[in-house]
Amino acid sequence: MHGRVKVRTTEEEVARKQKERQEKLKKFKYAMQKIQGKRNQGELDKELLELTGNVLSSNPDIYTLWNIRREIFTLFLKDDAMLDEMCALYDAELQLTEYCLKINPKSYGAWHQREWVLTTRSDPNWAQELAVCNKYLKLDERNFHTWDYRRFVVSKCKPSLKDEFDFTTEKLHDNFSNYSAWHYRSKMLVALFPDVEGGRPIEDSHHKHELKMVQSAAFTDPDDTSAWFYQRWLLGAVRNSVKLVVVTVTKSKTTLAFNQYVSHDYVKDKIQIVFNKSTIAGDWISCTGNQYDIVWIFKHTETIQDDMEIEVEHDGDNGKNVVGCVKVKPFTFIGKNQISFQKSYSEPVLKELETQLDACRQLLALEPDNKWTLLTTTVFLYCIDAKKYHNEVIENLQALKSIDKLRIGYYNDLITKWCIENQLNNYHGDNSISFKISFDEKISSLPHLQFYSHCENVDLSNQNISSKGLPSLIVLQNCKNLSLNNNKLTTLKGFPSLELEVLDLQNNDLDKSEVDLLKEKLNCNIIF
């Protein structure tokens, strides 16, 4: 029951209403009984059409009644005597659905019946249906049933994509706050302007055009959220391909970490492990046991020597990539790929972003506490040059925590993620097998942790990690010494099976019994 306000009335009024309802109920029950009786007797006739139609007119959600009507129509269709009447019956059915949709514009049953009639009759009038959609969208521009129905009609009568794209422009010019129209536009945009050459989601020239349009919408009223979501999407619309980020080979284990989740089939088909110039046979095992994973373990039967040449070949989207491994200590080899979290845009799009950044900064100068302007400025800075603007980005996110208090948790995790990216940009190239947070902000989650899957020593002490981060530690497949000293752990539930030697859990709010249990499970030295 949605949006029905409870109103206080007199006892008399209550009694009157009660009586009225009892009358209604009596009629309803009688009609339902009669309908079911006729159906059980197989009397699928015009009278039953009328009976079900009457009940549906005030109760369009009784799905079984629509089913009965379809059964009747199906039967009529087989009857040659009904041939001349069918067209009128279908028209009447469309009228009934329209009547029902006036009672409840969100009735799944009525919308589906309309679709059924249009796909069943041999003479559908799609132009008329498109007009119905336009009419209903004028009454409620956000009714998702109407938009869905429009997409169904469009899939049948196939107007040009450009027409539909223009329709969204028209709707947005009526009201920029129409998120449904932005949504539909996103679908048209990638279909109309795909970038076939550069492999980006959208053609450059149009990408720029959309950025302009969305900015004028967002600036019309910065408190209206619709356009901001669309803009954030446009900014993120860059290509992201699978990359192998770290390879670790030790006597006990060979692990590969990727920048995104890949399937078992993917690693099996696309990756080759080469020891001393010969390809090694083996099996791939996901570190979590899932079908897709971010760290994969390669099980093989070769003996690891202290002097070996180890290479990993990745047959990626952009051609073959070979990662050579170097020895970082006896019997331990690490291979890394160049990485970058910087989004790459074409020159014209980048120029447009810079222009928009300027505009945002101007708007921000007028209203420094406007959440959306500040957030967008921050996202622009991150997208244009994350490294150069890192400090400003983090300062802005800190400011957003006090402007937009409801979403402090989001900003904390975003600070964590972008600080880790910045640290990775700076240090990913070295061959250290120790990881320690090198910035002042405390991390609250564990993004990109697979980039440290090669590390033996992982120091996550003095952070804000809560127990829900524990399962993420599974990617630390080569870790021996792990410190979670002084975090926000409250339980050890979900702590993964890692082959640790030392685990520091001091200064957390933990139960000793839980620590003892974990000690038994991991069989390692726990400092508590």
Place this chain on the structure above:
Amino acid sequence: MAFNTKDVVLKEDRPRTLLLQKHSDYLAGYGLDKDDFEFCMTEYLRMSGIYWSLTAMELMGQSSRMPKDEIIEFITSCQDKESGGVSASIGHDPHMLYTLSAVQVLAMYDRLDAIDVEGVVRYITSLQQDDGSFFGDKWGEVDTRFSFCAVMALSLLHRLDTINVNKTVDFVLSCMNFDGGFGSKPGSESHAGLIYCCVGTLSICKRMDALKADELAWWLCERQLPSGGLNGRPEKLPDLCYSWWVMSSLSMLNRIHWVDKKSLEEYILACQDAETGGFSDRPGDIPDPFHTLFGLAGLSLLGNTSIKLVNPTYCMPQETIDRLKLEPQVLHI
């Protein structure tokens, strides 16, 4: 033109504590009068109504107040012998929605023997299409809600292997939008209720990796309005049931801390009817069992310890999910 955020203002005299006893009384009394107008007019969704009430009672530890034997007998009589599907009520047709509700209720009662399980499996598998989608019933309506119903019901029966899971996942993913959210079919706008269905499907199928987690979770946490309540789409009013659809999705994404728990809890409590018991969509509206379940389940996700732990994927007590040894996936963060 000044832009007005659609929202409500919580009144000073709103309920601020959890009125458990009232809610239990409200649900125990619901439907006792078989001639009640509201009760009769909602017969077409009775099976789901039973699921809402029973789950709410289970979460409050009060399920003994529900007429167990009568409910089980009713479910048995609603199974269609021929198709194997379950209907909303006697005299209505079988449908995916009510087949799931029946399975959920029987799973909570540990009485799955009360229906022909093979029939249910046959019904659900018969509704899967070549593209991986599911019909709601033989009449061909396609919706991601039905994908979720299918995998949830089959997993509760430990029979997920009877459908093409990869195709099921592919279809759901084909409904992903620019904002990382999902709608009811390919091309449909993101909506928190359908996001719950799609994320839930991926959680059961253990393919949470396929989500754009950060984008989606950001969109979800932006559903929180100044009143503390959550809406289901941008620029819409808050509604208590989104406390469930949004918060359960965020729980599966392991990002429940992206919304402000305290103000959401205040909003949920304000939706209680202090006179009759039960929760409504917004403060001051008429309560119903649907919102009563989602209010209680929302509070459970927020960590309220006077309510039993709810499982975010199944919207059933965690103890039932543990008993059935199900482990729906939660994303790492």
